[in-house]
Amino acid sequence: MKSYKKYDPVDFAQDASFIRWVLHHTPKDTAFWQNWLTENPEMEASVEEAKLLVLHLKFKEKEPTSDKLNNLWEKIDQGIASNPSKSRFILLRPLYLTGAAAAAILLLLITFNILKPYPVDADRIYVTTQNAETKTFLLPDQSKVQINAASEIQYQKENWSDYRTLELIGEAYFEVEKGEKFTVVTHLGNIEVLGTKFNVYYRGKKLKVACYEGSVRVSLSNKESHTLSPGKSIVFDSFSVTHGNFDQNSSQIWINKDFEFENVPYKEYFGEVERQFNVKINVSDSSMYESLYHGYFSTDSTVEAALQKACFVSGWKYSPISEDKSVFLITRN
């Protein structure tokens, strides 16, 4: 325990816990400092002085608009795709002599086949979606993939039928043609099938796999392995595994624009609403994320309807959606 008794206002004003209390009212720090003040009432003046000092250390800031942020990202995205060596040259400019020498040596090495040029990932395919965007595409073996919003799939096009392996972040629904083993790789586990229909959701610390047809094997990063038959699902949250049942013939799935949630934290529900409607949801109190929600929304309906449902159950209010597509949720009291 630090000896706060010897602190002067300038010391307090630099203490991390003190700053968290004053600026962010974090419960743990608030409790600590309130308690500490009751025990050390003689320090009250110092503490108040430090508090004022910290409270005044606010700066004039202009938040960049979302338009500006989106434009800049587009430039970065294009820069990555179109001009692979641009930034290297900028980097080397002050060292052009060294650069030229290095280039000459490199050329010699390549000419005499001592060094092969770095293989270019020309046939590495990336399929990505933005918020409020879904894509359907066919793999080289005619397997069909439907990819949900804000997701990415990447795979090697060359020799596809030999490996049939792709990497996924986000969510996708697969209809796999019969053939060799087909593998979906995520950081929380691999999903292996021969020829089936299944859905994979991998975001943050959660992996959810649902089998719609055939048989699906899930090898988790905790070394466990599970086989799913149609109508069975599995959720792995990097600590525990939960098995579930669903009606595999029901049309309630995201590819039909229906999003169902069974006892998931609001954080997950809001995350999906954000991705499907491209909005930014802000809550007045982060504990609002934690409680569990049971419900659904459809992207045929409006974002307001999706928010309305969640707010109705919990007694929250939501603000009108602003120009930059932000919405605020507050508890009623």
Next chain:
Amino acid sequence: MNDFQNDTEIWDSLRNGQKLALELIYRKFAPDLIKYGHKFSENEQLIEDCIQDLFIELWKNHKGLGRTDAIKPYLLAAIRRKIIRKLQQDKKWVLSNEDHSYPFDLELASDEQMIESEMHAEQVKKLKTAFDSLSNRQQEAIYLKYYSGLEYEEIGKIMNINYQSLRNLVSAALKKMKDNVGALLFILVLCIFFCFF
């Protein structure tokens, strides 16, 4: 809201070549990078160019990136180096040590809620004057500590300065501000005390 719970995960995804991770990092940190960048220069184009270069390089070098569990200080340090280097190029500065001559323009905001009385307005004015008299390095350290919420260790790495010197720098700055407003602050403390308790 972010799907990735922590920096380590999102950074590892980038190192593994997940392009979505790069975009997530951009979405999460670009606003802070832009705001920090503008403290060095009002030239929006220059700041945007630097951020663009930074993210393109991150993507190109993702295989060679080391592990990190704190992305923000890493990015702030990188953008700072880039901007200072670019400013030096543009102005044809010849400097042996970048850190002792660079612009950093920061202005205290007046919280409207806090300026209730005329006495308080006077108070804030004095604080602002005191703050303006601080060196660029002191202002930058205070900005990183109070606005960006970084630890001294992280700030030290960004600003190329050791822990103790940094603490001394910030202590001296805060003391200067406090001394400039000492007596008035005390009255204000009493006012606030009686208003709220």
